[in-house]
Structure formats: structure tokens, C-alpha cells
Amino acid sequence: MDVPETEFAPWNDADEKPLIRFRNVTKRFGEFVAIDDLSLDIYEQEFFALLGPSGCGKTTMMRMLAGFENPSEGDIELAGQNIVPVPPNKRAVNMMFQSYALFPHLSVWDNIAFGLRRDRLPKAQVQARVEEMLKLTRLERFATRKPHQISGGQRQRVALARSLAKAPKLLLLDEPLGALDKKLRQETQFELMDIQEKTGTTFVIVTHDQEEAMTVASRVAVMDEGRLIQVSTPADLYEWPDNVYVADFIGDVNLIKGRTTASGDERYRIDWIDGQPPLNGVSKTVFSDGQTCHLAIRPEKITISTDKPVDADNAVQGKVLDIAYLGNLSTYHVELASGTVIKAQTSNTRRISRRSFTWEDPVWLSWTATAGVMLAQ
Numbered sequence: 001m002d003v004p005e006t007e008f009a010p011w012n013d014a015d016e017k018p019l020i021r022f023r024n025v026t027k028r029f030g031e032f033v034a035i036d037d038l039s040l041d042i043y044e045q046e047f048f049a050l051l052g053p054s055g056c057g058k059t060t061m062m063r064m065l066a067g068f069e070n071p072s073e074g075d076i077e078l079a080g081q082n083i084v085p086v087p088p089n090k091r092a093v094n095m096m097f098q099s100y101a102l103f104p105h106l107s108v109w110d111n112i113a114f115g116l117r118r119d120r121l122p123k124a125q126v127q128a129r130v131e132e133m134l135k136l137t138r139l140e141r142f143a144t145r146k147p148h149q150i151s152g153g154q155r156q157r158v159a160l161a162r163s164l165a166k167a168p169k170l171l172l173l174d175e176p177l178g179a180l181d182k183k184l185r186q187e188t189q190f191e192l193m194d195i196q197e198k199t200g201t202t203f204v205i206v207t208h209d210q211e212e213a214m215t216v217a218s219r220v221a222v223m224d225e226g227r228l229i230q231v232s233t234p235a236d237l238y239e240w241p242d243n244v245y246v247a248d249f250i251g252d253v254n255l256i257k258g259r260t261t262a263s264g265d266e267r268y269r270i271d272w273i274d275g276q277p278p279l280n281g282v283s284k285t286v287f288s289d290g291q292t293c294h295l296a297i298r299p300e301k302i303t304i305s306t307d308k309p310v311d312a313d314n315a316v317q318g319k320v321l322d323i324a325y326l327g328n329l330s331t332y333h334v335e336l337a338s339g340t341v342i343k344a345q346t347s348n349t350r351r352i353s354r355r356s357f358t359w360e361d362p363v364w365l366s367w368t369a370t371a372g373v374m375l376a377q
């Protein structure tokens with residue numbers, strides 16, 4: 001009988017010990033606080049993403065893991081050992097840079113072998129390990145070529161093979177796909193995931209590309225101004241953001257500000273704009289009467305229709321202001337009488353000769369009470 005695969009979620013197991021542990025880490029550059037009293041656990045075999053805008057502290061965290069920077073306060077542990085005093089070349093950590101940093105005069109084979117030879121490993125061991133890495137990254141045919149004779153995506157794989165050749169406990173990837181075009185980047189994301197799964201190496205990736213983080217990572221840490229805003233799985237970040245910052249940063253969202261009144265078990269009425277009927281929402285978080293809240297609703301959870309929907313939890317009327325046609329999706333920007341603009345998204349599942357709705361059309365938007373997330377901050 002097949003045993004069902006258990007979901008990979010070591011962070012939910014109290015007995016599981018993290019591979020990496022940041023404990024109350026602060027990093028200052030003069031007066032500037034780059035990392036502010038940050039604590040974080042990352043587990044073995046995770047593909048972990050540090051995500052945030054430029055200057056949020058994600059690269060500083062990576063550089064501290066690599067040993068290029070030391071924390072001003074706090075400890076960083078790797079496999080139970082405090083690695084702050086350990087020099088970079090003595091850590092079981094490797095780093096892959098955005099530029100790939102390949103040696104232009106060496107072949108693909110010799111680039112991968114470089115670190116192993118420097119460690120004075122026996123020739124046969126070097127040979128076997130390089131062949132293994134070439135196979136893993138599907139570069140066997142390109143072993144004798146120089147970096148300038150292969151594509152950007154192949155160079156990226158050479159850099160990855162070289163980084164993994166010494167079997168590090170931890171591989172750090174600094175914006176590794178930034179130099180690739182969009183289509184190749186998407187293909188390479190899946191290759192990265194496949195290689196990470198095959199090797200079982202813990203990957204920590206730094207990126208400002210939310211789509212990339214959501215695609216590759218087991219968990220994502222959303223950062224801002226040196227602090228962790230939320231650490232969770234991609235699905236939870238998207239469906240259950242903790243706050244307005246995360247809701248707005250991850251994906252597209254409508255944020256409606258209003259005041260709450262309890263209307264039943266975990267149900268609330270939200271008064272938002274004069275002249276508009278109150279909205280209905282559901283939340284496990286308790287809101288007091290009159291408390292300010294933000295209702296976050298993803299555009300794809302809103303239905304757009306010509307006629308007023310019957311028995312909808314929430315229904316508002318407006319006119320189509322803008323349409324963004326993205327091939328597989330169409331996003332409608334609908335302006336209400338109050339001037340508020342709400343985005344609704346539809347899947348273009350059928351080939352159509354003309355749209356159901358066009359500019360200036362009066363339309364109704366509706367959604368269920370459970371479609372949105374009520375956020376207190």
C-alpha cells in the first residue's frame with residue numbers, strides 16, 4: 001500500500017531543530033539600523049526566500065550568513081553552532097552571486113572543479129563530483145566550452161553547479177535570476193526547485209521579485225526597514241496576510257477602509273462610504289464596534305456582472321473606467337459613484353470576439369463575506 005506523502009512543514013513541528021537561527025540580531029552601519037532585533041528560524045531542506053523592497057535588509061541578512069558582515073548584536077547559529085566568529089571560508093555555506101562570477105578563461109568543467117581542486121581533493125574524487133554536478137544541471141554537452149560560448153541560463157547553471165560541488169549545508173542565492181529574461185527566468189525557477197529537491201541542500205534566496213519568491217519558496221519572509229513583517233508559506237501570505245503592508249506587497253489587492261460593527265458569530269458589518277450600503281465580512285480576529293479596519297479583497301474574488309446579483313453578501317454598482325487585457329486575464333477598474341475604484345478580474349477561458357463589458361458600461365461588483373480578509377493594521 002502506498003503511504004501518502006506528508007507535507008513538508010518542519011516549522012510546524014515543535015521537536016524539529018532549525019538549521020539556521022537568527023537570535024535578536026541587530027546590524028548597524030554607523031547610525032543606520034539595517035537589521036532591527038530580528039529573530040528567525042530556517043529549517044533543513046527548506047527553500048527559503050527573503051523578499052522585500054530595496055534597502056529592507058535582506059542582502060545584509062544574507063551577507064551575515066555568508067560571513068561578509070558580522071551582527072552588531074545577537075547570534076547567528078548554523079546546525080547549533082554560533083557562526084559569528086567563524087570566517088567565511090570555514091563555514092559550510094556557499095554563495096551564488098547575481099553576476100555568477102565565473103572564470104572566463106576556464107571551461108565549464110574547470111569552473112565547477114575550481115573549489116574542489118583548491119581543497120586539494122584527490123583527482124578521482126574531483127572527477128566524480130564534477131561529472132555528478134554536470135549531470136544534475138544538465139550541462140554534460142557543454143563541459144568543454146568557456147562561459148562566453150554558452151547562454152545566460154546555462155551560465156547560471158554552471159554557477160549553481162560550482163556552488164553545490166562542495167556539498168554545502170546551506171546555499172545562498174543573491175538575486176540569481178535577475179539577469180535572465182522573463183520567460184527564461186520562469187523556466188529556471190522550476191529547474192532551481194528541482195535541483196534543490198534532488199540535493200536536499202537548504203537554499204536561501206534573496207529577491208525583490210514577489211512572483212519568484214512565491215514560485216520557488218517553501219516559506220517567504222517579507223521584510224521592510226530591517227524587520228520581519230510576516231514569515232509564512234506563499235499560499236498563507238496571499239490568502240491570509242497579517243497586515244495591510246503584506247496584503248498590498250504580495251499580488252494585487254483592493255483595500256477598503258471602514259469601521260466595524262459585530263453582526264453575528266465572527267461576522268461584521270463594515271461602514272465605509274456615505275451613500276454606499278455597509279459591507280459584510282468574516283474574521284476570527286475580534287474587532288470592537290467602531291474599530292477601524294481594512295478589508296483586503298483580491299480582484300479575482302470579485303464577480304463582475306451586468307445585472308444586480310441576487311442574495312450577494314456584498315454588491316456595489318459602478319462604471320468601467322479601465323480594462324487591462326493580459327491574455328489569460330482581464331482586469332476591470334470599476335469606479336463607484338463615490339469615486340472609489342475597485343479592481344475585478346476575470347479569466348479569459350473562451351476565445352471571444354467581443355468583451356462582455358467595455359469602457360463606461362454600468363456594472364455590478366459582488367463578493368462573498370468570506371472573500372476578503374479583515375485587517376486591523
